[in-house]
Amino acid sequence: MHRFLAGPGGAAIASKGDFNLTRHRASASVGWTRKLASRSFGMLQAATGIAILLVGWEIVTVLFRPLPVILPSPQDVFGRLVYLLSTSETWSNLGISLARVVAGFLLGTGSGISVAVLLTRHPFLDRSLRSVLVALRFVIPFAWVPIAAYWFGLSETGKVFITWYASFFVIAFQVRAGIEAVPDLYVRVAQTFGMSRRRTLWQVILPAAWPKIIVGMRLGLSFAWVAILAAEMVNANSGIGYFINYSGQFLATDDVMAGMIMIGVLGFVTDQALSLFGRLVLPGKDAPR
């Protein structure tokens, strides 16, 4: 039973290592092609969903011939979409909405993460503020639109306030949950290396909570999109929400639906960009959830 002894053990380990190494490399190359295949398959599935929606829509308009005000045909809507996208006005409306969303979202991310860190570090703050934060979380951003108008008038500050408010709470709560779920063991490891509390936050706690932080940011971004549309419909003279509301008042349902498509696409693109950002910053799919 000499294979249990230490001397030859070194050699045995090296050979096991080599075996694992080759297997590792092989699986890496297989993984790449498989990843590519599954990604294109995923795109195909996504395209199938869109195709089903369009065909169903077409069938309904052909069968029931609804008035264009009630439901315009896909061709009408896409015709308007192509036309609208050729005008600078549309692009400026999209740009304004995007800017309002991104500004509020970035503020919401910064403040949300900061507040979450403060709450998890200071139990007193957490106990005293939790009830207020939870209660405010249930007050939808839309309820703030009139107040924002009194405070900030028609200015951009009011719009950014709404998108900030919409994103802040969900980000703060997700990040707090993420920080609380960080295994104590990671913090103990950092302690044994004599790492300071501040450094441990940046080097261990926030990276460990990163997947939840990204989830919170994606939710916050989607809430900001929903909120800006509502705000622009009530109290604005620019932006894609304003455009949809304005078109609706003139019974231009095809323009309303073209606006909806623009928002959907823009929301999808910004969400995917954020998700990609999350994976680029920390490639740990396997990070704790």
Add this chain to the structure above:
Amino acid sequence: MLDISIDNISKTWRAPDGREVVALQGVSFDVPSGGFCCIVGPSGSGKSTLFDVIAGLETPDHGRILVGGEVVERPGADRGVVFQGRSLFPWRTVQGNVEFGLAAQGRRKTERRHISQSFIDLVGLSGFEAALPSTLSGGMYQRAAVARSLATSPDVLLMDEPFGALDAQSREMMQSELVRIWQTQGTTILFITHSVQEAVFLADKIIVMSPRPGRVSAQIDVTLPRTRDRTGADFGMVMKEVYAHLTTPASA
């Protein structure tokens, strides 16, 4: 390389229901510089509490820990720690994990690369520098954890059941590897385990602990020549001696 002196350590926990649990009572022993000491004992014998106290993560109620003559008050770079369980940072590569302690010490990047590479080579993980921990087998995972703790060149390595989660074969392989690493590095090692066989294979000195309250019931010097034969008759004799102290209650 520094010696460890455990001097009359006591620690009592207060349970949620208000009762006091004596985790450690008057625990004293010494580990000579460059020695390999294993602590064995059943659950509840205060092994993990003792580990935390030596690491500086907990303070004892009485007594003191001396490492190289200095009193331990907090975690420090003189003591490297290998925990049981999944202690690697899953978002860092093997190399990133091994460099973690060096970054905490503020070492420069080129220096970190150089040092981490030498320890990755030492534990036999060459070629896996860029692998994420989740892709490693159990044995390779703990190799990386050992490399991370050794990278900051601690004088003392504290290990809390590091191989407890491994299958029997990987475990024996890792034990042989650890002896090899210890012999090349000369680090003083304090190793906690449930397994008598593991202790007899690894240690110069075995501290047997008994539960409730946790105290030292025997100190056994192991003088078997290296490399040890787990199936040898003399090996079995030492195991027998350890078991004898494990099963009888503490008399002192």
